[in-house]
Amino acid sequence: MPSKYMIHTxxxxxxxxxxxxxxxxxxxxxxxxxxxxxxKRCIYDVYDKRGIDSRHMIESIDNLCMNCYRCxxxxxxxxxxxxxxxxxxxxxxxxxxxxxIVRLWKQSQTGKIPVSGAGYPGPFSGPGFDSMxxxxxxxxxxTRDGIHGREYISTAVDIGKTPEHLMFNHxxxxxxxxxxxxxxxxxxxxKMPSFxxxxxxxxxxxxxxxxxLGTFIALPMEKIxxxxxxxxGWLMPLVLPKGTSIGNIPKNAKIIEIPWTEEWQGVVxxxxxxxPNIFVSIRIPMAEGMDExxxxxxxxxxxxxxxxxxxxxxxxxDNTRNLKDGIRSVHMKLVEENIRDGVTLLASGGLAMxxxxxxxIICGADxxxxxxxxxxxxxxxxxxxxxxxxxxxxxxxxxxxNWVASRVVNLIGAWHNQLxxxxxxxxxxxxxxxxxxxxxxxxxxxxxxxAFESMxxxxxxxxxx
Amino acid sequence: xxxxxxxxxxETVRTRSRxxxxxxKFRVNRTDDCIACGKCVEICPYGVHVExxxxxxxxxxxxxxxxxxxxxxxKACPVQALxxxxxxxxxxxGDFRWTNELLASxxxxxxxxxxxxxxxxxxVGNSGGGFDKLRLIFNGNRxxxxxxPDDDIDVSLELNRRDDNAYRIRIEVPVYGGGMSxxxxxxxxxxxxxxxxxxxxxxxxxxxxxxxxxxxxxDDHMITQVATGLFGVKEETIQRVKIVEFKYAQGAKPGxxxxxxxxxxxxxxxxxREAVVGYPLFSPFPFHSVYSVEDHKKHVDWIxxxxxxxxxxxxxxxxxxxxxVAVGSYYAGAHIIIHLDGSYGGTGAAPDIAKKNxxxxxEYAVPKVHRFLQEEGVRDKMTVIASGGIRTPHDVAKIIxxxxxxxxxxxxxxxxxxxxxxxxxxxxxxxxxxxxxxxxELSELMNIEWGAQRIINMYLAWRKELIxxxxxxxxxxxxxxxxxxxxxxxxxxx
Numbered sequence: 001m002p003s004k005y006m007i008h009t010x011x012x013x014x015x016x017x018x019x020x021x022x023x024x025x026x027x028x029x030x031x032x033x034x035x036x037x038x039x040k041r042c043i044y045d046v047y048d049k050r051g052i053d054s055r056h057m058i059e060s061i062d063n064l065c066m067n068c069y070r071c072x073x074x075x076x077x078x079x080x081x082x083x084x085x086x087x088x089x090x091x092x093x094x095x096x097x098x099x100x101i102v103r104l105w106k107q108s109q110t111g112k113i114p115v116s117g118a119g120y121p122g123p124f125s126g127p128g129f130d131s132m133x134x135x136x137x138x139x140x141x142x143t144r145d146g147i148h149g150r151e152y153i154s155t156a157v158d159i160g161k162t163p164e165h166l167m168f169n170h171x172x173x174x175x176x177x178x179x180x181x182x183x184x185x186x187x188x189x190x191k192m193p194s195f196x197x198x199x200x201x202x203x204x205x206x207x208x209x210x211x212x213l214g215t216f217i218a219l220p221m222e223k224i225x226x227x228x229x230x231x232x233g234w235l236m237p238l239v240l241p242k243g244t245s246i247g248n249i250p251k252n253a254k255i256i257e258i259p260w261t262e263e264w265q266g267v268v269x270x271x272x273x274x275x276p277n278i279f280v281s282i283r284i285p286m287a288e289g290m291d292e293x294x295x296x297x298x299x300x301x302x303x304x305x306x307x308x309x310x311x312x313x314x315x316x317x318d319n320t321r322n323l324k325d326g327i328r329s330v331h332m333k334l335v336e337e338n339i340r341d342g343v344t345l346l347a348s349g350g351l352a353m354x355x356x357x358x359x360x361i362i363c364g365a366d367x368x369x370x371x372x373x374x375x376x377x378x379x380x381x382x383x384x385x386x387x388x389x390x391x392x393x394x395x396x397x398x399x400x401x402n403w404v405a406s407r408v409v410n411l412i413g414a415w416h417n418q419l420x421x422x423x424x425x426x427x428x429x430x431x432x433x434x435x436x437x438x439x440x441x442x443x444x445x446x447x448x449x450x451a452f453e454s455m456x457x458x459x460x461x462x463x464x465x
Numbered sequence: 466x467x468x469x470x471x472x473x474x475x476e477t478v479r480t481r482s483r484x485x486x487x488x489x490k491f492r493v494n495r496t497d498d499c500i501a502c503g504k505c506v507e508i509c510p511y512g513v514h515v516e517x518x519x520x521x522x523x524x525x526x527x528x529x530x531x532x533x534x535x536x537x538x539x540k541a542c543p544v545q546a547l548x549x550x551x552x553x554x555x556x557x558x559g560d561f562r563w564t565n566e567l568l569a570s571x572x573x574x575x576x577x578x579x580x581x582x583x584x585x586x587x588x589v590g591n592s593g594g595g596f597d598k599l600r601l602i603f604n605g606n607r608x609x610x611x612x613x614p615d616d617d618i619d620v621s622l623e624l625n626r627r628d629d630n631a632y633r634i635r636i637e638v639p640v641y642g643g644g645m646s647x648x649x650x651x652x653x654x655x656x657x658x659x660x661x662x663x664x665x666x667x668x669x670x671x672x673x674x675x676x677x678x679x680x681x682x683x684d685d686h687m688i689t690q691v692a693t694g695l696f697g698v699k700e701e702t703i704q705r706v707k708i709v710e711f712k713y714a715q716g717a718k719p720g721x722x723x724x725x726x727x728x729x730x731x732x733x734x735x736x737x738r739e740a741v742v743g744y745p746l747f748s749p750f751p752f753h754s755v756y757s758v759e760d761h762k763k764h765v766d767w768i769x770x771x772x773x774x775x776x777x778x779x780x781x782x783x784x785x786x787x788x789x790v791a792v793g794s795y796y797a798g799a800h801i802i803i804h805l806d807g808s809y810g811g812t813g814a815a816p817d818i819a820k821k822n823x824x825x826x827x828e829y830a831v832p833k834v835h836r837f838l839q840e841e842g843v844r845d846k847m848t849v850i851a852s853g854g855i856r857t858p859h860d861v862a863k864i865i866x867x868x869x870x871x872x873x874x875x876x877x878x879x880x881x882x883x884x885x886x887x888x889x890x891x892x893x894x895x896x897x898x899x900x901x902x903x904x905x906e907l908s909e910l911m912n913i914e915w916g917a918q919r920i921i922n923m924y925l926a927w928r929k930e931l932i933x934x935x936x937x938x939x940x941x942x943x944x945x946x947x948x949x950x951x952x953x954x955x956x957x958x959x
Contacts, residue, residue: 022557043893044897066892066897067557067887067889068889068898069488069554069558069887070897070898072486072488073484073487075486078486081554082557083554084553103817113818114817114818115814115815116817116820116888116889116890117888117889118876118879118884118886118888119562119811119820119853119876120562120808121562121563121886122562122592122821123561123593123594124561124594124595124598125594133822134822136720136782136824137751138713138720138751138781138784139752139755139756139757140756141753146747146749147721353818355822358822359822418816418818421721421818422819424750425719425720426720440785442785448594451829452599453955453958454950455951455954455955456952456954458954459604459605460605462602462603462605463603463937464954465588465601465603465934
């Protein structure tokens with residue numbers, strides 16, 4: 001076995017006080033000055049550890065509070081209350097919801113997977129990836145010594161065309177050329193988000209993160225500046241056929257992307273003319289006609305196809321259709337045409353939680369792009385002030401490249417461990433085997449009706465409870 | 466109260482909150498204009514106001530039902546000194562599954578042994594699917610058994626479905642306590658649950674973490690668990706009980722085994738588990754000795770050799786092929802209780818990704834298993850127990866109508882003990898409220914008498930509610946409800 005892939009994480013402090021769901025309100029008026037105040041009895045020492053962030057005049061108490069309600073419930077004059085923080089619910093949107101944002105911050109800070117007690121607190125199901133569950137096995141073990149043991153679960157995936165078979169000649173030596181592939185240690189590529197207060201330092205930090213993870217970051221060619229000179233091997237530049245000159249592609253780049261165009265063959269030939277060994281991915285929008293585009297690319301010998309969904313994890317042209325269904329559709333088309341194994345299918349668009357990586361792969365992607373989470377890792381609140389030309393409340397552009405890189409490594413480290421948890425439960429020890437395993441997933445659309453559709457009849461005069 | 470077979474249920478004893486200020490949905494404010502006329506004390510049906518030494522106080526804010534009050538004090542007050550508003554603290558509590566209303570109504574049940582009469586939604590949560598979208602249908606034409614006394618409506622459950630010499634075990638309510646180990650919860654919590662189970666004629670489970678001596682008086686009401694770590698499993702512990710539960714997997718972390726953080730491995734826990742203080746303990750996944758039905762049979766035989774009359778329960782999670790798992794455990798040939806633990810439940814700490822995504826919710830698993838066992842012709846020979854997200858008596862009725870015989874609870878018991886679901890069971894010294902902790906100081910926040918009575922009260926309230934439901938359905942026994950999906954409707958498919 002190749003050596004075990006580990007992502008080394010270490011706590012990286014926040015630069016700003018996170019926004020918390022609720023806050024403590026403690027009145028002074030009427031205080032009895034008890035000998036042992038409930039505040040002194042806080043088992044988390046919240047009241048002792050509190051401090052003021054001098055730059056932003058925000059108190060840390062609300063973030064330290066662990067919501068045990070003991071002070072609220074024990075103060076003899078009922079002077080301590082908790083109340084919801086309106087700023088919390090105002091963050092993000094229906095897809096990038098406040099709990100998701102907060103959890104991404106936490107993972108970026110600690111590098112640890114979110115763990116909590118007392119069962120699952122969320123909705124029964126939801127749109128997109130929230131309408132599927134992954135399988136487990138009662139008796140199959142993925143490895144002999146646990147999911148983090150020496151016999152490990154491999155998350156490595158190949159990008160490029162894997163050969164269907166090998167040919168040997170009479171003297172038992174390999175016949176012909178074996179196509180080369182790019183091997184990345186985890187099925188995650190980074191992708192520069194489409195908005196954000198992003199500076200040259202931010203991009204450099206992301207590229208450093210990609211290097212530490214052993215993956216790539218996709219970004220538009222024009223964002224590549226001199227600071228990234230020695231990073232070319234970790235970049236995946238998006239080359240606009242008309243806008244940028246092929247000559248500007250970093251010399252050591254291994255892989256580039258071009259957007260879909262009807263004349264893709266000519267563009268690819270031009271690029272291959274200058275860079276014969278470069279891998280070319282073609283980005284197609286997840287929208288009407290994508291199946292045909294993907295098929296034509298696969299038939300035409302393109303080995304990497306990037307299916308790009310929207311920021312909200314939907315189709316680009318239809319907000320009612322989900323990324324999950326788009327991936328399944330293209331994957332199945334390629335399977336039906338018997339050309340699935342000739343293509344690496346990359347998927348992007350609104351992947352917001354670790355489970356989305358596993359689920360996108362189960363739906364048929366080989367590898368996914370993570371975009372906005374690498375911005376939220378930098379404490380972004382998805383307030384979109386930057387899209388209106390306003391200042392960033394967490395001054396992302398001022399963060400140092402090292403801090404940016406470490407935050408992203410922490411986040412992806414936590415996601416990597418969560419992917420292993422999901423694979424471990426399924427008894428699967430190779431991420432390449434996870435692809436398209438829809439038989440090991442459960443879909444709301446199949447299960448809900450099957451379980452609940454044909455039950456009782458509501459007749460006149462009956463009562464529901 | 467006594468059941469059909471003469472079992473004497475315990476009495477409800479009002480058991481107040483451990484905390485000075487119980488949290489309720491409303492807050493009543495009294496201004497200095499109050500003339501202490503006592504009108505509010507007189508008319509409030511809920512005991513919110515009290516009079517002491519010529520003065521009137523708002524003492525029980527949490528009992529106020531707000532606008533649903535039939536005789537609102539704030540309207541009757543001659544000097545308009547009273548006002549009622551929603552308590553902002555209440556809105557910070559709860560989540561989609563356990564809403565603040567479900568928490569408060571469970572606390573109410575644990576205090577009074579009754580469902581709240583007004584002001585709180587105690588039947589469903591807000592998860593937008595499964596139980597929360599299912600409704601019981603009461604047909605207007607059906608006879609409603611109005612004149613039959615409570616005790617003649619049977620909610621008990623026979624656990625041994627085979628005609629042999631093994632223990633005949635009957636539980637008086639169709640609910641028993643799910644496994645929560647010594648280590649994950651305090652001994653006080655364990656004994657409170659065991660004592661309540663004994664009083665209610667049902668069972669409680671040790672979980673995987675040994676069998677503390679404090680539970681000895683309740684041996685006849687205990688299930689002991691044999692799980693992958695085999696922590697605390699000894700011949701003696703197997704022989705002490707009538708039911709042995711094999712835990713193959715659990716809903717909160719299906720396929721992932723268990724993990725007790727080093728902080729929780731106190732000297733007591735370490736002794737019980739024969740481990741080292743302060744070192745984390747892993748309960749591996751899966752049983753490395755079981756890869757087939759035949760292997761499982763070997764496990765059963767092993768238990769039978771040590772305790773020949775024991776019933777064997779098999780606790781499994783809910784994978785896609787949960788129905789095959791259930792049938793497989795039947796063919797291993799034991800007095801099988803198949804315990805399905807759905808993915809949304811659980812009490813101990815688990816990765817969030819596992820709790821949300823891995824394995825199916827119990828509402829899907831039960832009808833699937835029930836149907837398959839029927840088709841295989843073995844349904845009558847097995848007892849199907851459902852757990853993983855059972856919060857209310859209505860959930861119990863719904864899951865039984867979907868095909869279970871009875872249920873296991875965990876979180877509901879903890880809520881009765883005033884868990885606020887802060888979800889920090891694992892952090893630092895453990896539960897700040899003294900429930901899921903082994904920290905000696907924190908464990909002292911609760912005592913056994915209080916804990917047992919709170920749980921007894923909650924289940925007495927559940928029993929009353931189940932009897933009320935059965936009566937409205939025209940059923941004299943909860944057995945009649947098993948698999949009766951025509952008594953249910955899903956709001957999305959009406």
